[in-house]
Amino acid sequence: MGLIAHALERVKPSPTMAITSKAREMKAAGFDVIGLGAGEPDFDTPDNVKQAAIAAIQRGETKYTAVDGIPELKRAIASKFERENDLTYKPAEITVGSGGKQVLYNALLATLNPGDEVIVPSPYWVSYPDIVLLAGATPVVVETKLEDGFKLSPQALAAAITPRTKWFIFNSPSNPTGAAYTREEIKALTELLLKHENVWVLSDDIYEHLVYDGFAFSTPAQVEPKLKGRTLTMNGVSKAYSMTGWRIGYAGGPEPLIKAIATLQSQSTSNPCSISQWASVEALEGPQDFLKRWVASFQDRRDLVVSMLNQAKGISCPTPEGAFYVYPSCAGVIGRTSRDGKKIETDEDFAGALLQEEGVAVVHGAAFGLSPFFRISYATGIEALEEACRRIQRFCANAT
Numbered sequence: 572m573g574l575i576a577h578a579l580e581r582v583k584p585s586p587t588m589a590i591t592s593k594a595r596e597m598k599a600a601g602f603d604v605i606g607l608g609a610g611e612p613d614f615d616t617p618d619n620v621k622q623a624a625i626a627a628i629q630r631g632e633t634k635y636t637a638v639d640g641i642p643e644l645k646r647a648i649a650s651k652f653e654r655e656n657d658l659t660y661k662p663a664e665i666t667v668g669s670g671g672k673q674v675l676y677n678a679l680l681a682t683l684n685p686g687d688e689v690i691v692p693s694p695y696w697v698s699y700p701d702i703v704l705l706a707g708a709t710p711v712v713v714e715t716k717l718e719d720g721f722k723l724s725p726q727a728l729a730a731a732i733t734p735r736t737k738w739f740i741f742n743s744p745s746n747p748t749g750a751a752y753t754r755e756e757i758k759a760l761t762e763l764l765l766k767h768e769n770v771w772v773l774s775d776d777i778y779e780h781l782v783y784d785g786f787a788f789s790t791p792a793q794v795e796p797k798l799k800g801r802t803l804t805m806n807g808v809s810k811a812y813s814m815t816g817w818r819i820g821y822a823g824g825p826e827p828l829i830k831a832i833a834t835l836q837s838q839s840t841s842n843p844c845s846i847s848q849w850a851s852v853e854a855l856e857g858p859q860d861f862l863k864r865w866v867a868s869f870q871d872r873r874d875l876v877v878s879m880l881n882q883a884k885g886i887s888c889p890t891p892e893g894a895f896y897v898y899p900s901c902a903g904v905i906g907r908t909s910r911d912g913k914k915i916e917t918d919e920d921f922a923g924a925l926l927q928e929e930g931v932a933v934v935h936g937a938a939f940g941l942s943p944f945f946r947i948s949y950a951t952g953i954e955a956l957e958e959a960c961r962r963i964q965r966f967c968a969n970a971t
Contacts, residue, residue, distance in 0.1 A: 582701040586938035590922075594932035604930040605959040607947045610746060611815040612895070616850075617861055620812060623853030624846050632849055636842040639833040640667030640821070644848045647855040648821050651806075655779075656793050658804065660823040666832045667851075669843045671777050671807040671820030674832070676702050677839075678773060678803050678822070679738070681831040683708040687737040692723040693940030694898060696746045696775070700940070708737065712940055717889065717900060721748040722756060725763045738771050739764065741791060744778040747939045747946040748898040749873075749891025751782055754789040761795035772802040777820075780811040780862055782893040783870040800825055810894075811862065812854040817847040869895050872949040872956055879960035880947075884967040895950040898936070902943050903967075910969040918943040929962040 590608035597604045627633075640648075645662040652658040668674040675698070683689070683706035691699045691710045700710035713731045715721045728739070741760075744751040752760075764770055774791050782788050792799040807820035822829075842848075873890070876897055880888040885903025901921045908914055909924040922935040922945055936944030949956055 578705055578707070581704040585697055587697055587934050590926075590932050590934050593926070597926075597930070602930055604926070604932060605951075605955050605962070606932045607949070607951065607956075607959055608932045608934050610896070610948050610950070612810060612813040612865070612950045613952065614813040614865055616813050616817070617854070617857070619857045620814065620850050620854045623857075624850040627846050627849035632845050634845065636845050636848060638837045638842050639829070640665065640843065641845070641848050641852075644821075644852050644855075647852045648823070651855050652804070652823050656790055656804070658790075658792055658799070658823060661826075663826050664829055665821060665823050666829050666836075667819065667821045667843055667848065668832075668836060669820070669840055670818040671775070671805055671809065672698060673836075673840065674805050674807075674820045674822045675699075675773065675775065676705075677832040677835050678805075678824075678828065679703060679708075680706045681835045682771070682828070683737060686735055688733060688735045689738040689740060690728065690731045690736060690770075691740050691940075692742075694721065694745075694747050694936065694944065695740075695940050696742060697938055699740050709735075711736070714941060715750075717887075717944075720889070721745065721750040721898065722752055723760070725759045728760060729763055732767050732770060734769065736767070736770050738773050740773045740775065742775040743790075744782060744788075744891070744893025746778065746894055747896050747934070747936075748889075749894040749896045751786055751788070751892035751894075754787065754794055757789055757791055757794045761791055761798055764791075765795065765797060768801075770801075772798060774802060774804050776804060776806045777810050778894040779806060781866060781869060781895060783866065783873065784892070786892045788893075803828060808851045808854045813865075814847075814850070814854065817844070817850060819843055819847050819851045869949070872951075872953060873897065875953065876947060876949045876956055876960060879957070880963065883960075883964040885970070886963070886967060895948055897947050897949065898939075898944050899947070900944050901936075904970055905943050907970040909966070915970060918945050921945060925963065925966050929966045931959045931962050931966075 594606040645665045685707045687708040689703045703710040792802040803824035805822040808814040888899035913924045919935040934946045936942045
Protein backbone atom coordinates (compact mmCIF):
# COMPACT_ATOMS: atom_id res chain seq x y z
CA MET A 572 0.00 0.00 0.00
CA GLY A 573 1.56 3.28 -1.11
CA LEU A 574 1.63 6.41 1.00
CA ILE A 575 0.50 8.98 -1.57
CA ALA A 576 -3.18 9.17 -2.53
CA HIS A 577 -4.04 8.06 -6.06
CA ALA A 578 -5.87 11.37 -6.61
CA LEU A 579 -2.54 13.20 -6.68
CA GLU A 580 -1.45 11.08 -9.63
CA ARG A 581 -3.99 12.99 -11.70
CA VAL A 582 -2.45 16.42 -11.11
CA LYS A 583 0.89 18.18 -11.45
CA PRO A 584 2.57 21.01 -9.56
CA SER A 585 1.84 24.54 -10.79
CA PRO A 586 4.11 25.29 -13.80
CA THR A 587 4.05 29.02 -13.04
CA MET A 588 5.29 28.38 -9.51
CA ALA A 589 7.96 26.03 -10.90
CA ILE A 590 9.26 28.68 -13.32
CA THR A 591 9.30 31.33 -10.59
CA SER A 592 11.19 28.98 -8.25
CA LYS A 593 13.72 28.11 -10.98
CA ALA A 594 14.34 31.81 -11.66
CA ARG A 595 14.87 32.46 -7.95
CA GLU A 596 17.32 29.56 -7.69
CA MET A 597 19.33 30.87 -10.64
CA LYS A 598 19.39 34.37 -9.16
CA ALA A 599 20.59 32.97 -5.82
CA ALA A 600 23.35 31.15 -7.69
CA GLY A 601 24.55 34.44 -9.17
CA PHE A 602 22.88 34.39 -12.60
CA ASP A 603 21.42 37.58 -14.06
CA VAL A 604 17.78 36.53 -14.39
CA ILE A 605 14.70 38.62 -15.20
CA GLY A 606 11.63 36.80 -13.93
CA LEU A 607 8.48 37.36 -15.97
CA GLY A 608 6.59 34.33 -14.70
CA ALA A 609 4.93 35.51 -11.49
CA GLY A 610 1.34 36.71 -11.70
CA GLU A 611 1.38 39.43 -9.08
CA PRO A 612 1.53 43.24 -9.21
CA ASP A 613 4.86 44.84 -8.32
CA PHE A 614 3.13 47.74 -6.54
CA ASP A 615 3.04 47.78 -2.75
CA THR A 616 -0.24 47.30 -0.88
CA PRO A 617 -1.83 50.77 -0.38
CA ASP A 618 -0.88 52.44 2.92
CA ASN A 619 -4.48 52.82 4.12
CA VAL A 620 -4.93 49.06 3.80
CA LYS A 621 -1.74 48.36 5.74
CA GLN A 622 -2.79 50.81 8.44
CA ALA A 623 -6.18 49.10 8.72
CA ALA A 624 -4.38 45.81 9.35
CA ILE A 625 -2.20 47.38 12.04
CA ALA A 626 -5.26 48.91 13.68
CA ALA A 627 -6.97 45.50 13.65
CA ILE A 628 -3.99 43.96 15.43
CA GLN A 629 -3.99 46.74 18.01
CA ARG A 630 -7.74 46.20 18.62
CA GLY A 631 -7.06 42.54 19.26
CA GLU A 632 -8.78 41.23 16.14
CA THR A 633 -6.55 38.17 16.32
CA LYS A 634 -8.98 35.39 17.20
CA TYR A 635 -10.96 32.88 15.17
CA THR A 636 -13.67 34.43 13.02
CA ALA A 637 -16.73 32.99 11.34
CA VAL A 638 -15.60 30.19 9.04
CA ASP A 639 -16.36 31.99 5.78
CA GLY A 640 -15.78 35.62 6.70
CA ILE A 641 -16.50 38.35 9.22
CA PRO A 642 -19.85 40.18 8.85
CA GLU A 643 -18.07 43.49 8.15
CA LEU A 644 -16.21 42.02 5.18
CA LYS A 645 -19.29 40.29 3.83
CA ARG A 646 -21.14 43.60 3.94
CA ALA A 647 -18.25 45.34 2.15
CA ILE A 648 -18.26 42.63 -0.52
CA ALA A 649 -22.03 42.89 -0.96
CA SER A 650 -21.68 46.67 -1.39
CA LYS A 651 -18.90 46.16 -3.94
CA PHE A 652 -21.02 43.75 -5.99
CA GLU A 653 -23.97 46.17 -5.87
CA ARG A 654 -21.89 49.24 -6.65
CA GLU A 655 -19.66 47.89 -9.39
CA ASN A 656 -21.51 44.92 -10.89
CA ASP A 657 -25.23 45.59 -10.34
CA LEU A 658 -25.45 42.33 -8.38
CA THR A 659 -27.39 42.05 -5.13
CA TYR A 660 -26.24 39.45 -2.59
CA LYS A 661 -27.21 38.89 1.03
CA PRO A 662 -24.38 38.13 3.50
CA ALA A 663 -25.54 34.49 3.49
CA GLU A 664 -24.84 34.44 -0.26
CA ILE A 665 -21.20 35.47 0.13
CA THR A 666 -18.18 33.36 0.98
CA VAL A 667 -14.66 34.48 1.90
CA GLY A 668 -11.67 32.18 1.51
CA SER A 669 -7.90 32.21 1.81
CA GLY A 670 -7.40 33.47 -1.72
CA GLY A 671 -9.40 33.13 -4.90
CA LYS A 672 -7.89 29.69 -5.52
CA GLN A 673 -9.43 28.33 -2.32
CA VAL A 674 -12.85 29.70 -3.26
CA LEU A 675 -12.64 27.97 -6.64
CA TYR A 676 -11.32 24.77 -5.08
CA ASN A 677 -14.08 24.73 -2.46
CA ALA A 678 -16.80 25.37 -5.02
CA LEU A 679 -15.67 22.58 -7.33
CA LEU A 680 -14.94 20.08 -4.58
CA ALA A 681 -18.31 20.77 -2.95
CA THR A 682 -20.28 20.16 -6.16
CA LEU A 683 -18.50 17.68 -8.42
CA ASN A 684 -18.99 13.93 -8.55
CA PRO A 685 -17.22 11.24 -10.63
CA GLY A 686 -18.54 11.43 -14.18
CA ASP A 687 -19.30 15.16 -14.03
CA GLU A 688 -17.69 17.38 -16.65
CA VAL A 689 -16.37 20.93 -16.42
CA ILE A 690 -15.85 23.02 -19.55
CA VAL A 691 -12.52 24.85 -19.45
CA PRO A 692 -11.61 27.11 -22.39
CA SER A 693 -7.92 27.07 -23.27
CA PRO A 694 -5.54 28.69 -22.81
CA TYR A 695 -6.53 28.46 -19.16
CA TRP A 696 -5.19 29.33 -15.75
CA VAL A 697 -3.07 26.31 -14.87
CA SER A 698 -5.07 25.36 -11.76
CA TYR A 699 -8.52 24.98 -13.34
CA PRO A 700 -8.15 21.49 -14.87
CA ASP A 701 -6.14 20.11 -11.97
CA ILE A 702 -8.71 21.22 -9.38
CA VAL A 703 -11.41 19.53 -11.47
CA LEU A 704 -9.30 16.35 -11.56
CA LEU A 705 -8.74 16.46 -7.80
CA ALA A 706 -12.51 16.62 -7.38
CA GLY A 707 -12.81 13.39 -9.36
CA ALA A 708 -14.47 15.00 -12.36
CA THR A 709 -13.36 15.47 -15.98
CA PRO A 710 -12.13 18.76 -17.44
CA VAL A 711 -13.38 19.26 -21.00
CA VAL A 712 -10.84 21.56 -22.61
CA VAL A 713 -12.09 23.66 -25.51
CA GLU A 714 -9.37 25.43 -27.47
CA THR A 715 -9.73 29.04 -28.53
CA LYS A 716 -7.77 30.61 -31.39
CA LEU A 717 -5.39 33.53 -31.70
CA GLU A 718 -7.36 34.85 -34.67
CA ASP A 719 -10.52 34.93 -32.49
CA GLY A 720 -8.75 36.90 -29.78
CA PHE A 721 -8.54 33.76 -27.60
CA LYS A 722 -12.29 34.02 -26.95
CA LEU A 723 -14.74 31.14 -26.88
CA SER A 724 -17.58 31.26 -29.40
CA PRO A 725 -21.13 30.21 -28.53
CA GLN A 726 -20.85 27.50 -31.19
CA ALA A 727 -17.76 25.99 -29.55
CA LEU A 728 -19.40 26.15 -26.12
CA ALA A 729 -22.55 24.48 -27.43
CA ALA A 730 -20.53 21.65 -28.95
CA ALA A 731 -18.82 20.98 -25.60
CA ILE A 732 -21.98 20.78 -23.47
CA THR A 733 -23.25 17.29 -22.66
CA PRO A 734 -25.76 15.91 -20.14
CA ARG A 735 -22.78 15.42 -17.82
CA THR A 736 -21.68 19.08 -17.87
CA LYS A 737 -21.84 20.58 -14.36
CA TRP A 738 -19.80 23.80 -14.68
CA PHE A 739 -18.55 26.23 -17.31
CA ILE A 740 -15.48 28.14 -16.10
CA PHE A 741 -15.36 31.68 -17.46
CA ASN A 742 -12.34 33.97 -16.92
CA SER A 743 -12.33 37.54 -18.21
CA PRO A 744 -9.91 39.28 -18.36
CA SER A 745 -8.02 36.08 -18.85
CA ASN A 746 -4.95 34.57 -17.35
CA PRO A 747 -2.83 33.87 -19.44
CA THR A 748 -3.92 35.85 -22.51
CA GLY A 749 -5.34 39.07 -21.06
CA ALA A 750 -8.33 38.64 -23.39
CA ALA A 751 -11.51 40.28 -22.11
CA TYR A 752 -15.05 39.66 -23.35
CA THR A 753 -17.31 42.57 -24.27
CA ARG A 754 -20.85 42.71 -22.93
CA GLU A 755 -22.14 41.62 -26.34
CA GLU A 756 -19.79 38.62 -26.42
CA ILE A 757 -20.88 37.59 -22.93
CA LYS A 758 -24.53 38.01 -23.92
CA ALA A 759 -24.07 35.56 -26.78
CA LEU A 760 -22.70 32.97 -24.35
CA THR A 761 -25.34 33.55 -21.69
CA GLU A 762 -28.18 33.22 -24.21
CA LEU A 763 -26.87 29.75 -24.97
CA LEU A 764 -26.41 28.87 -21.30
CA LEU A 765 -30.02 29.77 -20.53
CA LYS A 766 -31.00 26.77 -22.68
CA HIS A 767 -28.91 24.37 -20.58
CA GLU A 768 -30.32 24.38 -17.07
CA ASN A 769 -27.88 21.72 -15.86
CA VAL A 770 -24.84 23.95 -16.47
CA TRP A 771 -23.56 26.25 -13.73
CA VAL A 772 -21.26 29.21 -14.42
CA LEU A 773 -18.11 29.86 -12.43
CA SER A 774 -17.01 33.38 -13.33
CA ASP A 775 -13.45 34.23 -12.28
CA ASP A 776 -13.37 38.05 -12.23
CA ILE A 777 -10.08 38.48 -10.37
CA TYR A 778 -8.65 40.87 -13.03
CA GLU A 779 -11.85 42.95 -13.24
CA HIS A 780 -10.20 46.32 -12.59
CA LEU A 781 -7.18 45.78 -14.84
CA VAL A 782 -8.62 46.72 -18.25
CA TYR A 783 -7.27 49.17 -20.81
CA ASP A 784 -8.19 51.54 -23.62
CA GLY A 785 -11.54 52.35 -22.03
CA PHE A 786 -12.73 48.74 -22.03
CA ALA A 787 -15.96 48.25 -20.05
CA PHE A 788 -15.92 45.17 -17.81
CA SER A 789 -19.00 42.96 -17.45
CA THR A 790 -19.68 39.69 -15.66
CA PRO A 791 -22.16 36.97 -16.75
CA ALA A 792 -24.71 37.29 -13.92
CA GLN A 793 -24.79 41.03 -14.54
CA VAL A 794 -25.33 40.63 -18.29
CA GLU A 795 -28.00 37.95 -17.85
CA PRO A 796 -29.75 38.20 -14.45
CA LYS A 797 -31.67 34.98 -15.15
CA LEU A 798 -28.38 33.10 -14.74
CA LYS A 799 -27.65 34.54 -11.29
CA GLY A 800 -29.29 31.57 -9.56
CA ARG A 801 -26.70 29.19 -11.01
CA THR A 802 -23.65 31.42 -11.15
CA LEU A 803 -20.78 31.76 -8.70
CA THR A 804 -19.11 35.14 -9.22
CA MET A 805 -15.58 35.00 -7.80
CA ASN A 806 -13.20 37.87 -7.12
CA GLY A 807 -10.57 38.92 -4.61
CA VAL A 808 -8.25 41.65 -3.42
CA SER A 809 -4.98 40.15 -4.66
CA LYS A 810 -4.62 41.72 -8.10
CA ALA A 811 -6.51 45.02 -7.93
CA TYR A 812 -5.13 45.97 -4.51
CA SER A 813 -1.71 44.27 -4.79
CA MET A 814 -2.54 42.01 -1.83
CA THR A 815 -1.40 38.63 -3.17
CA GLY A 816 0.24 37.63 0.11
CA TRP A 817 -2.76 38.63 2.23
CA ARG A 818 -4.69 35.66 0.78
CA ILE A 819 -8.28 36.86 0.58
CA GLY A 820 -10.68 35.78 -2.14
CA TYR A 821 -14.46 35.95 -2.16
CA ALA A 822 -17.53 35.02 -4.16
CA GLY A 823 -21.25 35.60 -4.39
CA GLY A 824 -23.69 32.85 -5.27
CA PRO A 825 -26.87 30.96 -4.31
CA GLU A 826 -27.15 30.30 -0.57
CA PRO A 827 -27.17 26.46 -0.79
CA LEU A 828 -23.87 26.55 -2.68
CA ILE A 829 -22.36 29.07 -0.24
CA LYS A 830 -23.41 26.84 2.69
CA ALA A 831 -21.77 23.82 1.05
CA ILE A 832 -18.57 25.80 0.56
CA ALA A 833 -18.62 26.85 4.23
CA THR A 834 -19.08 23.23 5.32
CA LEU A 835 -16.04 22.17 3.33
CA GLN A 836 -13.96 25.10 4.56
CA SER A 837 -14.91 24.37 8.17
CA GLN A 838 -13.16 21.02 7.87
CA SER A 839 -10.11 22.26 5.97
CA THR A 840 -8.61 25.68 6.72
CA SER A 841 -11.46 27.19 8.76
CA ASN A 842 -11.51 30.99 8.66
CA PRO A 843 -9.21 33.15 6.52
CA CYS A 844 -6.65 35.27 8.39
CA SER A 845 -8.53 37.70 10.65
CA ILE A 846 -6.08 40.57 10.03
CA SER A 847 -6.27 40.12 6.26
CA GLN A 848 -10.06 40.25 6.45
CA TRP A 849 -10.02 43.62 8.18
CA ALA A 850 -7.46 44.91 5.69
CA SER A 851 -9.77 43.77 2.89
CA VAL A 852 -12.67 45.73 4.37
CA GLU A 853 -10.56 48.87 4.01
CA ALA A 854 -9.44 47.88 0.51
CA LEU A 855 -13.04 47.58 -0.69
CA GLU A 856 -14.45 50.55 1.22
CA GLY A 857 -11.46 52.92 1.17
CA PRO A 858 -10.13 55.25 -1.56
CA GLN A 859 -9.96 53.72 -5.04
CA ASP A 860 -8.18 56.55 -6.86
CA PHE A 861 -4.82 54.74 -6.97
CA LEU A 862 -6.32 52.20 -9.38
CA LYS A 863 -6.30 54.71 -12.25
CA ARG A 864 -2.58 55.31 -11.78
CA TRP A 865 -1.81 51.60 -11.59
CA VAL A 866 -3.90 50.79 -14.65
CA ALA A 867 -2.22 53.58 -16.63
CA SER A 868 1.18 52.20 -15.65
CA PHE A 869 0.19 48.66 -16.64
CA GLN A 870 -1.12 49.92 -19.98
CA ASP A 871 2.18 51.67 -20.71
CA ARG A 872 4.04 48.44 -19.92
CA ARG A 873 1.66 46.41 -22.07
CA ASP A 874 2.21 48.71 -25.02
CA LEU A 875 5.99 48.57 -24.61
CA VAL A 876 6.08 44.76 -24.39
CA VAL A 877 3.72 44.22 -27.33
CA SER A 878 5.72 46.60 -29.51
CA MET A 879 9.11 45.12 -28.66
CA LEU A 880 8.00 41.50 -28.93
CA ASN A 881 6.51 42.11 -32.36
CA GLN A 882 9.97 43.28 -33.42
CA ALA A 883 11.48 39.92 -32.43
CA LYS A 884 12.11 37.52 -35.32
CA GLY A 885 9.48 34.77 -35.32
CA ILE A 886 7.31 36.24 -32.53
CA SER A 887 3.74 37.49 -32.97
CA CYS A 888 2.15 39.22 -29.99
CA PRO A 889 -1.51 40.34 -29.89
CA THR A 890 -2.57 43.32 -27.78
CA PRO A 891 -4.65 42.14 -24.78
CA GLU A 892 -7.60 44.04 -23.32
CA GLY A 893 -6.79 43.40 -19.67
CA ALA A 894 -4.88 41.66 -16.85
CA PHE A 895 -1.07 42.05 -16.91
CA TYR A 896 -0.07 39.30 -19.30
CA VAL A 897 0.73 38.92 -22.97
CA TYR A 898 0.51 35.56 -24.72
CA PRO A 899 2.70 35.72 -27.83
CA SER A 900 3.05 33.04 -30.46
CA CYS A 901 6.55 31.63 -30.91
CA ALA A 902 5.52 29.55 -33.94
CA GLY A 903 8.10 31.38 -36.06
CA VAL A 904 10.93 30.12 -33.84
CA ILE A 905 9.83 26.47 -33.70
CA GLY A 906 12.14 24.27 -35.74
CA ARG A 907 15.12 26.56 -35.35
CA THR A 908 18.27 25.98 -33.29
CA SER A 909 19.36 28.30 -30.50
CA ARG A 910 22.79 29.92 -30.27
CA ASP A 911 23.95 27.19 -27.90
CA GLY A 912 22.83 24.43 -30.24
CA LYS A 913 19.51 23.55 -28.63
CA LYS A 914 16.83 22.40 -31.06
CA ILE A 915 13.60 24.33 -30.44
CA GLU A 916 10.80 21.88 -31.17
CA THR A 917 8.17 23.08 -28.65
CA ASP A 918 7.26 26.20 -26.69
CA GLU A 919 8.70 24.47 -23.63
CA ASP A 920 12.02 24.15 -25.48
CA PHE A 921 11.76 27.84 -26.36
CA ALA A 922 11.16 28.88 -22.73
CA GLY A 923 13.91 26.61 -21.41
CA ALA A 924 16.55 27.82 -23.86
CA LEU A 925 15.53 31.45 -23.31
CA LEU A 926 16.05 31.06 -19.57
CA GLN A 927 19.40 29.26 -19.88
CA GLU A 928 20.89 31.45 -22.60
CA GLU A 929 19.43 34.89 -21.91
CA GLY A 930 18.24 34.69 -18.30
CA VAL A 931 14.61 35.54 -19.08
CA ALA A 932 11.99 33.42 -17.28
CA VAL A 933 8.67 33.02 -19.10
CA VAL A 934 6.02 30.28 -18.89
CA HIS A 935 5.57 27.98 -21.89
CA GLY A 936 2.15 27.80 -23.51
CA ALA A 937 1.67 24.06 -23.06
CA ALA A 938 1.27 24.74 -19.33
CA PHE A 939 -1.88 26.71 -20.20
CA GLY A 940 -3.20 24.17 -22.67
CA LEU A 941 -2.40 25.94 -25.95
CA SER A 942 0.83 25.84 -27.97
CA PRO A 943 3.06 27.19 -29.44
CA PHE A 944 2.83 30.26 -27.21
CA PHE A 945 4.39 31.62 -24.04
CA ARG A 946 3.19 33.89 -21.27
CA ILE A 947 4.89 37.02 -20.03
CA SER A 948 3.77 38.88 -16.93
CA TYR A 949 4.51 42.58 -17.37
CA ALA A 950 3.83 43.34 -13.71
CA THR A 951 7.39 44.44 -13.18
CA GLY A 952 9.51 47.56 -13.64
CA ILE A 953 9.74 49.21 -17.07
CA GLU A 954 13.54 48.98 -17.22
CA ALA A 955 13.47 45.25 -16.50
CA LEU A 956 10.80 44.78 -19.15
CA GLU A 957 12.82 46.68 -21.75
CA GLU A 958 15.93 44.63 -21.01
CA ALA A 959 13.97 41.36 -21.06
CA CYS A 960 12.45 42.21 -24.44
CA ARG A 961 15.88 43.11 -25.82
CA ARG A 962 17.15 39.73 -24.69
CA ILE A 963 14.19 37.97 -26.32
CA GLN A 964 14.89 39.87 -29.55
CA ARG A 965 18.54 38.79 -29.38
CA PHE A 966 17.61 35.18 -28.63
CA CYS A 967 15.27 35.02 -31.61
CA ALA A 968 17.77 36.75 -33.91
CA ASN A 969 20.47 34.23 -32.97
CA ALA A 970 18.22 31.18 -33.49
CA THR A 971 18.88 29.73 -36.93
